[in-house]
Amino acid sequence: MKSRVIVTTSGKGGVGKTTTSAAIGYALAKMGHKTIVIDFDIGLRNLDLICGLERRVVYDIISVTTKQASLRQAIVKDKRDKNSNFYILAASQTHDKDALEKEAVGELIQNLKDMGFEFIICDSPAGIESGAMNAFYFADEAIVVTNPEVSSVRDSDRIMGLLDSKTKAAQEDGKSVDVHLLITRYDKKLVKEGSMLAIESICEILGEDDPIGVIPNDDIVREMSNTGNPVTVGKDRVSNAYFNVARKLLGEDIVEEEEGLLKRIFRWK
Numbered sequence: 001m002k003s004r005v006i007v008t009t010s011g012k013g014g015v016g017k018t019t020t021s022a023a024i025g026y027a028l029a030k031m032g033h034k035t036i037v038i039d040f041d042i043g044l045r046n047l048d049l050i051c052g053l054e055r056r057v058v059y060d061i062i063s064v065t066t067k068q069a070s071l072r073q074a075i076v077k078d079k080r081d082k083n084s085n086f087y088i089l090a091a092s093q094t095h096d097k098d099a100l101e102k103e104a105v106g107e108l109i110q111n112l113k114d115m116g117f118e119f120i121i122c123d124s125p126a127g128i129e130s131g132a133m134n135a136f137y138f139a140d141e142a143i144v145v146t147n148p149e150v151s152s153v154r155d156s157d158r159i160m161g162l163l164d165s166k167t168k169a170a171q172e173d174g175k176s177v178d179v180h181l182l183i184t185r186y187d188k189k190l191v192k193e194g195s196m197l198a199i200e201s202i203c204e205i206l207g208e209d210d211p212i213g214v215i216p217n218d219d220i221v222r223e224m225s226n227t228g229n230p231v232t233v234g235k236d237r238v239s240n241a242y243f244n245v246a247r248k249l250l251g252e253d254i255v256e257e258e259e260g261l262l263k264r265i266f267r268w269k
Helices: 017-030 061-065 102-114 130-136 150-163 168-173 188-193 199-206 220-226 237-249 261-265
Strands: 004-009 035-039 086-089 119-123 141-146 178-186 213-216
Touching: 004 017, 004 130, 017 035, 017 086, 017 119, 017 141, 017 178, 017 237, 061 102, 102 119, 102 130, 119 130, 130 150, 141 150, 150 178, 150 199, 178 199, 178 237, 213 237, 220 237
Parallel strands: 004 119, 004 141, 035 086, 035 119, 141 178, 178 213
Antiparallel strands: none
């Protein structure tokens, strides 16, 4: 299988990019695909915490790009399963985003491809500064994460524009990367009350026909993060939604129903 480089990005912070990167990465790994998630948020390292791997981090991405450590030394393997296909590469907490150079990122990603990683997920910092540019420059695909709020959707529109012009594929080959819209923290009750944008409205604003996934708003996300577990370690509606995103990335046709017929009939009970 050819390696796929996927960037998880957004214009606005706090929308759930790192949660998404960890959840999808872990789901793909559980389905048998060798997967690594790279934390590009230099100075604000969180991926290792969400994955419960912070105590195993010795070297980070800057250690690798500055040749202070080898890539194999810096990669951390998931501790939950001895046969795990899930790995991470942590960000540095002691540098700023300017410490990472584009050429070094390209070399890093090529080395990961040579090591047989099928999925290389780049967890981008929010915004449009150099850190985000480094994260998505070498991407083949992008997952744009947005919340159902006007400010978040507006910022996502800006990111989508940059993905059309600022990637290596766009600049050297004139090709657009495949962009997947992911809506997180969706609450149907708030949508009905008019205090949250509906899926159809988000897609219309961003010019997208169909999101790759809609993640429900649920306290389980915070609970799993606080215990150092990717959401897809569990078996709940949020985990199922992220697994469906992973299945779609693998080309599976997923039919998602809001409610079953029996649930609608007996809702009053």
